[in-house]
Amino acid sequence: xxxxxxxxxxxxxxxKGEATSALAVLAAALAFALIAIVAAExxxxxxGPAQTRDLSFHVRSVSSLLIRNExxxxxxxxxxxxxxxxxxALGDIPFxxxxxxxxxxxxxMRVLREGWIGVYTPSALGQPAGHAYLTAxxxxxxxxxxxSLRLPFALVGLAAVPLAYAVFRLQANxxxxxxxxxxxxxxxxxxxxxxxxxxxxxYPTVELLVLLFWAMGMRDGRWRWFILAGxxxxxxxxxxxVYPIFVIAFAIWVALYTLLSRRGDKFRPWAMRVTAAAAxxxxxxxxxxxxxxxxxxxxxxxxxxxxxxxxxxxxxxFEQGDTGERIDIVTNQIEKWVGAYGWKGMQDYTDGAGAxxxxxxxxxxxxxxxxxxxxxxxxxxxTPHLMALLFFLIIPLTSVLQINSHYRGPLGAAPFVLFxxxxxxxxxxxxxxxxxxxxxxxxxxxxxxxxxxxTYTSVxxxxxxxxxxxxxxxxxxxxxxxxxxxxxxxxxEPYAYFLSDRWSYDYETRRFLAPDNPGEDRSVKFxxxxxxxxxxxxxxxxxxxxxxxxxxxxxxxxxPGGIEHHGFREERTIFIGYFLPAEVSGEPRPDPGTVAxxxxxxxxxxxxxxxxxxxxxxxxxxxxxSTEGRIQSACVYRAIDKLxxxxxxxxxxxxxxxRNDTDRFGYWYKSDGTTFALFASMESAVxxxxxxxxxxxxxRVSNVLCLRSPD
Numbered sequence: 147x148x149x150x151x152x153x154x155x156x157x158x159x160x161x162k163g164e165a166t167s168a169l170a171v172l173a174a175a176l177a178f179a180l181i182a183i184v185a186a187e188x189x190x191x192x193x194g195p196a197q198t199r200d201l202s203f204h205v206r207s208v209s210s211l212l213i214r215n216e217x218x219x220x221x222x223x224x225x226x227x228x229x230x231x232x233x234x235a236l237g238d239i240p241f242x243x244x245x246x247x248x249x250x251x252x253x254x255m256r257v258l259r260e261g262w263i264g265v266y267t268p269s270a271l272g273q274p275a276g277h278a279y280l281t282a283x284x285x286x287x288x289x290x291x292x293x294s295l296r297l298p299f300a301l302v303g304l305a306a307v308p309l310a311y312a313v314f315r316l317q318a319n320x321x322x323x324x325x326x327x328x329x330x331x332x333x334x335x336x337x338x339x340x341x342x343x344x345x346x347x348x349y350p351t352v353e354l355l356v357l358l359f360w361a362m363g364m365r366d367g368r369w370r371w372f373i374l375a376g377x378x379x380x381x382x383x384x385x386x387x388v389y390p391i392f393v394i395a396f397a398i399w400v401a402l403y404t405l406l407s408r409r410g411d412k413f414r415p416w417a418m419r420v421t422a423a424a425a426x427x428x429x430x431x432x433x434x435x436x437x438x439x440x441x442x443x444x445x446x447x448x449x450x451x452x453x454x455x456x457x458x459x460x461x462x463x464f465e466q467g468d469t470g471e472r473i474d475i476v477t478n479q480i481e482k483w484v485g486a487y488g489w490k491g492m493q494d495y496t497d498g499a500g501a502x503x504x505x506x507x508x509x510x511x512x513x514x515x516x517x518x519x520x521x522x523x524x525x526x527x528x529t530p531h532l533m534a535l536l537f538f539l540i541i542p543l544t545s546v547l548q549i550n551s552h553y554r555g556p557l558g559a560a561p562f563v564l565f566x567x568x569x570x571x572x573x574x575x576x577x578x579x580x581x582x583x584x585x586x587x588x589x590x591x592x593x594x595x596x597x598x599x600x601t602y603t604s605v606x607x608x609x610x611x612x613x614x615x616x617x618x619x620x621x622x623x624x625x626x627x628x629x630x631x632x633x634x635x636x637x638x639e640p641y642a643y644f645l646s647d648r649w650s651y652d653y654e655t656r657r658f659l660a661p662d663n664p665g666e667d668r669s670v671k672f673x674x675x676x677x678x679x680x681x682x683x684x685x686x687x688x689x690x691x692x693x694x695x696x697x698x699x700x701x702x703x704x705x706p707g708g709i710e711h712h713g714f715r716e717e718r719t720i721f722i723g724y725f726l727p728a729e730v731s732g733e734p735r736p737d738p739g740t741v742a743x744x745x746x747x748x749x750x751x752x753x754x755x756x757x758x759x760x761x762x763x764x765x766x767x768x769x770x771x772s773t774e775g776r777i778q779s780a781c782v783y784r785a786i787d788k789l790x791x792x793x794x795x796x797x798x799x800x801x802x803x804x805r806n807d808t809d810r811f812g813y814w815y816k817s818d819g820t821t822f823a824l825f826a827s828m829e830s831a832v833x834x835x836x837x838x839x840x841x842x843x844x845x846r847v848s849n850v851l852c853l854r855s856p857d
Contacts (some may be wrong), residue, residue: 179653189548225308228332231331231332231340231604231605232303232304234609236293236300237296240498240618240621241622241715242292242623242624242626243295243343243658243659244498244623245623245654245655247271247343247659248657249657250277250278250295250344251295251343253275254284254285255285255290255661258285258286265384265433271447271786272388272445277345277348280298280348281295281298283298284298291659292627295343295658299345302340303336303337303341304340306330307331308327310561311327312358314530314565314568317445318529323843325568325575329511330561334603335506335553335557335566337604338498338499339553339557342497345386348386349388349558350558350561352378352385353396357368357533359378363419363423367419372419372420373426376423376425380426388544389558390426391544395536395537402532403532403533404420407483431525438542457548458548470737479549483545486506486553487505487507490503491503491505492552493617495621496554498621500552500553501615501616502586504612508600508603508607510596512602513568516759518757519535519566521569521570522569530565531569533562537559538566574589574593575589580730623653625720625721626691627714628720629656629721630656631660633656636725638685640684640687641684642665642686643668643680643686643687643688643689645665645673645690645691646692647669647693649793649815650672650801650802651667664675667802669694672755674799674802678704678705685725687723687725688726690722691721709723709724710723710726745804745828746829749851750851752800752813753851756780756800756801759796760822763791763792770822771789771792771819772819773815776816777815779795779813779814787815801813805829811826811827811829812827813825823854825850825852826848826850827850827851829852836853837850
């Protein structure tokens with residue numbers, strides 16, 4: 147009956163055009179149908195020939211087939227249920243596309259334009275480029291949207307569920323594997339990140355694939371499994387900067403397993419297979435290792451920046467405190483971090499998790515986890531328990547002492563955390579097998595009730611609380627995303643005049659959702675100009691985001707006859723668009739070449755102004771702002787770009803290129819403290835005397851003007 151109702155709901159959603167939600171509901175219907183068929187077969191076997199004759203032949207045939215493949219049916223049902231949570235309204239919840247998601251999309255678009263872009267990308271302070279090649283085909287097939295961007299990551303996240311079952315089935319038993327897979331499928335922690343286009347969701351799946359191949363090798367000793375495990379281990383290096391912590395944990399686990407279980411005659415063949423796996427992993431990861439070995443690539447800058455700006459150990463309070471104060475700081479941070487998962491959610495302004503003070507785990511899951519850890523410690527010599535404990539303790543170390551990104555960094559621990567939480571439920575289920583039938587049913591219904599409560603809590607928290615939270619609206623750039631989608635849907639490529647005090651027009655979300663639309667900032671915070679004078683010889687549109695929506699009447703008064711659009715979200719106006727078609731005029735339009743030369747003149751003037759400010763800074767401080775000889779953007783990332791020290795003197799607009807298009811144009815800076823070089827990408831040819839030796843960081847831009855410090 148439940149399956150029939152879900153089919154009807156899915157059909158109605160299809161009629162309304164909500165294809166992704168309909169797919170999720172129909173997947174749930176199939177899952178319930180499979181469970182119902184298996185239950186019918188159980189009744190057949192218990193009811194005898196008379197009841198068998200009362201059921202139709204095709205039901206008996208299908209159910210018999212499924213019973214013979216009962217384990218596959220169980221995994222399929224759990225995976226389909228997990229799919230519902232990951233694909234339901236995927237493009238709309240969370241609503242909007244935040245900057246890191248847009249980075250993934252921009253990298254995918256770059257792959258579509260250029261093909262091979264290397265093994266590392268400067269996006270989001272630098273990341274392995276695996277996500278770019280993952281997203282590219284989906285953007286090509288489905289176009290540019292939040293749904294097409296998130297779909298590949300949701301699929302990768304979904305794959306972790308059957309992989310977790312397979313790993314824990316081989317390492318432990320069927321009951322533990324089933325419960326662990328259900329907990330992972332319904333985990334708020336895991337399915338939230340499966341619904342976000344961020345590369346962190348890829349590395350738990352790769353971890354489980356490594357462990358699956360390794361478990362197969364442990365079972366039958368065949369070389370191919372170790373080779374596949376090693377290749378997958380190396381491949382994981384291209385997923386996420388945090389992934390190496392899994393490699394460390396995995397190596398420690400293999401070493402301990404070797405000491406405990408592979409002594410005497412077993413050691414040599416085992417060591418040969420482990421060595422082969424390690425060699426293959428290094429070979430697969432070699433392109434990235436070669437990139438890292440080239441010091442000019444500054445691979446470790448990502449980690450240095452995170453440590454400098456986001457580590458508790460780098461704060462003034464910690465560095466200047468005495469031993470007792472440092473212990474208090476670390477203890478307090480650990481308490482906050484653990485609390486964010488267990489009893490008091492921590493607002494995460496990086497991914498939106500922890501909204502409304504909701505922890506990642508409900509209290510029942512926390513109780514199960516504590517019990518499971520105790521049980522695993524008591525039985526630590528068992529292979530899966532030792533493995534889960536090590537990964538549970540080691541993987542989160544990268545994030546415990548950070549002051550941001552509380553939830554994405556330790557995501558690789560999720561399968562093992564939920565394995566530990568599954569242990570007490572599995573023990574209870576298995577103990578019920580020796581009880582009287584009535585007691586057995588009561589015990590097993592208790593386990594089902596616990597899983598049902600955990601599932602309900604996760605679903606209600608995400609779709610009932612987080613989805614409607616201010617944190618989600620803030621993190622996923624609700625206004626910027628809606629305005630960008632509106633801009634992309636306008637006919638032609640109108641020139642945008644953008645007013646917002648939170649985002650510049652060049653923000654990644656706009657560049658991903660409306661990549662072809664030229665425009666500029668006119669806000670106080672980001673614009674070089676704040677007036678409403680515009681070029682009427684081309685189609686134009688004003689995009690007004692808070693707090694500038696009140697400017698609409700003044701704009702309408704200056705340019706009557708435009709097309710007004712209010713972007714609504716849950717009865718709130720989140721942006722206003724005012725579209726103005728080009729005025730027909732007999733006057734010739736400006737020559738594009740002349741306009742480009744004017745912009746190049748502005749670029750030269752701005753570099754000269756920055757150089758003058760640098761000379762003043764050196765006179766006052768004895769040295770130029772140093773980047774240690776590494777090239778940086780000119781105050782694009784305020785937390786790390788050294789040239790931002792000049793912003794109070796020059797203003798933020800001094801570092802913004804006239805085209806406001808950082809994919810092709812922009813300003814850059816490098817200095818060793820004694821000398822400096824400033825760079826700008828020009829639209830016209832640059833005389834040979836105004837160039838510098840090529841910079842690796844600027845290979846993607848052309849006609850680079852270079853301005854050096856005086857000798």
